[in-house]
Amino acid sequence: MSKTVRFITKNFGKYDVSSIGSYMECGGFDALKKAITLSGEEIAAIVAEAKIKGRGGAAYDMGRKLAQAKSVIAEKKVVICNADEGEPCTFKDRMLLENDPFNLIESMIIAGYTVDAEDGYIYLREEYCHLRPLLLNAIRQARTYGFLGTNILGKGFNFEIHLYSGAGAYVCGEGTALIESIEGKAGRPRMKPPFIKQCGLYNRPTCVNNVESLSLLSHILLDENKEYQTYGMGDSIGTKLISVAGNVKNPGVFEIPFGTTVREIVYDLAGGIDGDRPIRLLQFGGASGKIASSKILDTPYTYEDLKRSGVTVGSGAILIIDDRTSLIEFLQSTQEFFSHESCGQCTPCREGNRHMKLFLQKLADGTHTEKDIASMKKIAKLMAMSSLCGLGETAQSALVSAINQFEDVFHVKSSEVQG
Amino acid sequence: MSLSLIKNYVLTKELATKIDLILAAHENDGSQLVGILLDIQELIPNHYIPEEIAYYLAEKLDVKITNIYDCITFYSSLSTTPRAKYPIQICNSIVCKVNQNDTIFTTLKELLGIDLNEVTYDGRFTLESVTCFGACDMAPAVRINGKVYGYLTNKAKIENLLSELI
Numbered sequence: 001m002s003k004t005v006r007f008i009t010k011n012f013g014k015y016d017v018s019s020i021g022s023y024m025e026c027g028g029f030d031a032l033k034k035a036i037t038l039s040g041e042e043i044a045a046i047v048a049e050a051k052i053k054g055r056g057g058a059a060y061d062m063g064r065k066l067a068q069a070k071s072v073i074a075e076k077k078v079v080i081c082n083a084d085e086g087e088p089c090t091f092k093d094r095m096l097l098e099n100d101p102f103n104l105i106e107s108m109i110i111a112g113y114t115v116d117a118e119d120g121y122i123y124l125r126e127e128y129c130h131l132r133p134l135l136l137n138a139i140r141q142a143r144t145y146g147f148l149g150t151n152i153l154g155k156g157f158n159f160e161i162h163l164y165s166g167a168g169a170y171v172c173g174e175g176t177a178l179i180e181s182i183e184g185k186a187g188r189p190r191m192k193p194p195f196i197k198q199c200g201l202y203n204r205p206t207c208v209n210n211v212e213s214l215s216l217l218s219h220i221l222l223d224e225n226k227e228y229q230t231y232g233m234g235d236s237i238g239t240k241l242i243s244v245a246g247n248v249k250n251p252g253v254f255e256i257p258f259g260t261t262v263r264e265i266v267y268d269l270a271g272g273i274d275g276d277r278p279i280r281l282l283q284f285g286g287a288s289g290k291i292a293s294s295k296i297l298d299t300p301y302t303y304e305d306l307k308r309s310g311v312t313v314g315s316g317a318i319l320i321i322d323d324r325t326s327l328i329e330f331l332q333s334t335q336e337f338f339s340h341e342s343c344g345q346c347t348p349c350r351e352g353n354r355h356m357k358l359f360l361q362k363l364a365d366g367t368h369t370e371k372d373i374a375s376m377k378k379i380a381k382l383m384a385m386s387s388l389c390g391l392g393e394t395a396q397s398a399l400v401s402a403i404n405q406f407e408d409v410f411h412v413k414s415s416e417v418q419g
Numbered sequence: 420m421s422l423s424l425i426k427n428y429v430l431t432k433e434l435a436t437k438i439d440l441i442l443a444a445h446e447n448d449g450s451q452l453v454g455i456l457l458d459i460q461e462l463i464p465n466h467y468i469p470e471e472i473a474y475y476l477a478e479k480l481d482v483k484i485t486n487i488y489d490c491i492t493f494y495s496s497l498s499t500t501p502r503a504k505y506p507i508q509i510c511n512s513i514v515c516k517v518n519q520n521d522t523i524f525t526t527l528k529e530l531l532g533i534d535l536n537e538v539t540y541d542g543r544f545t546l547e548s549v550t551c552f553g554a555c556d557m558a559p560a561v562r563i564n565g566k567v568y569g570y571l572t573n574k575a576k577i578e579n580l581l582s583e584l585i
Binding site: 185251341 | 556
């Protein structure tokens with residue numbers, strides 16, 4: 001029987017989420033008090049030692065990101081919490097916001113202190129608007145207690161947090177698009193370079209981090225005994241929040257030590273498949289993630305092992321589909337999502353998605369040819385290499401991995417082979 | 420019922436005052452346009468941004484009308500056309516799909532007598548197909564005016580839900 005861990009989720013259910021006093025009684029803001037005794041570089045080094053990778057999906061080394069942000073010489077730097085969690089099948093950040101909102105506020109203040117930022121922004125997706133009062137209350141109470149404002153804890157450190165809302169656009173989970181949205185415009189991604197660490201929100205140096213990544217900050221700083229490092233496997237140290245859903249009996253968010261096998265996740269934690277049916281496929285990392293067959297069940301959930309098996313951790317989502325849904329139905333649903341969410345700026349993504357949708361319909365109708373399959377592979381490669389942002393780059397991840405893992409579905413019946 | 424039969428909205432003095440309060444709460448800052456539009460949309464009974472109000476905002480915030488419409492048309496949560504008192508947003512993403520969200524689509528179309536993006540004769544309900552809003556642990560789910568209703572696996576639960584919404 002595999003187990004879940006309570007490191008990131010240690011505060012869940014331990015305090016009244018509307019009361020800062022209640023939060024402080026179980027150690028709230030101790031991490032901030034410790035942080036201000038250290039330098040920004042020291043904090044970044046602690047994060048780097050724990051090998052924490054960004055938990056929004058891009059998995060960029062967080063310690064390195066913080067160190068880089070700290071080293072930028074400028075006034076009025078910005079830290080942003082990306083709470084746009086738009087990846088389908090991903091709801092772990094929602095859990096963190098619902099159950100430990102003060103931790104996010106504290107961690108943002110620590111992040112601001114680490115990189116010398118004056119302003120923090122939380123960009124909360126519109127679909128989580130029911131959490132706005134909770135966060136606004138936490139911000140207000142933190143200000144009342146002197147954890148926000150000027151000269152915080154007497155250290156001459158000024159920091160404010162502003163809560164912004166998204167308005168229903170998956171692409172605003174991308175850093176530059178998010179910034180465009182905060183600036184009051186449509187959320188269309190910007191060309192990079194310049195990178196947002198130099199030129200981001202209002203052209204100020206900006207450091208964007210995911211909710212889960214930030215929430216780790218306070219726990220790691222207080223982890224004197226390095227309990228976090230006792231979990232994990234190989235280079236995947238510590239624990240991860242995963243959101244498991246689809247055709248499972250017990251969908252939900254679980255905090256697992258890295259190294260837990262996929263089988264343990266699906267059958268022990270998520271209770272197995274509805275009606276004990278056979279698995280059609282698993283998708284890792286949300287709609288932009290690659291897929292695998294049930295052959296992946298015995299693979300340990302780590303960055304390296306998943307990569308070897310042809311998938312990635314991504315947003316931490318794990319979707320399991322049983323045999324009632326066909327691969328093509330799944331691919332068409334995924335394509336609908338990206339066709340809808342593409343911002344339309346760049347040709348590879350806009351036209352690529354449009355044509356892939358048409359090709360997939362041919363596949364569904366059984367009228368596809370060898371040439372069509374070759375075109376699909378070519379377009380997918382083109383999109384991955386030349387799209388303006390991550391949405392276009394990863395929109396066809398599921399399809400490409402499907403062609404690898406389930407090639408018989410793409411075979412053309414011999415009577416239809418044409419030049 | 421076709422949306423074009425609904426009369427154009429009139430910007431009354433009372434409404435203008437409420438809008439001014441929202442603008443003040445956002446420091447009359449044009450860069451807070453997205454939040455401003457969302458707050459205004461909540462004020463309007465049919466949850467959309469009438470043309471008159473878009474022009475009013477352009478003037479008050481000193482923002483180009485094209486930028487205002489760029490925002491409204493870009494974001495899925497904002498609408499240029501009247502919706503309903505209770506827009507029923509049905510999740511169309513893969514998790515809800517494999518959890519038989521077609522039951523919700525067919526049942527609601529049948530019970531309300533409308534198709535997607537149509538409004539009931541009394542302006543109470545409209546049906547919208549939307550992308551994932553993070554309620555995957557409660558699939559299949561719908562969202563109505565910011566509140567999530569999950570586990571809608573059969574007709575009885577859906578009928579129950581409608582009866583709550585007056």
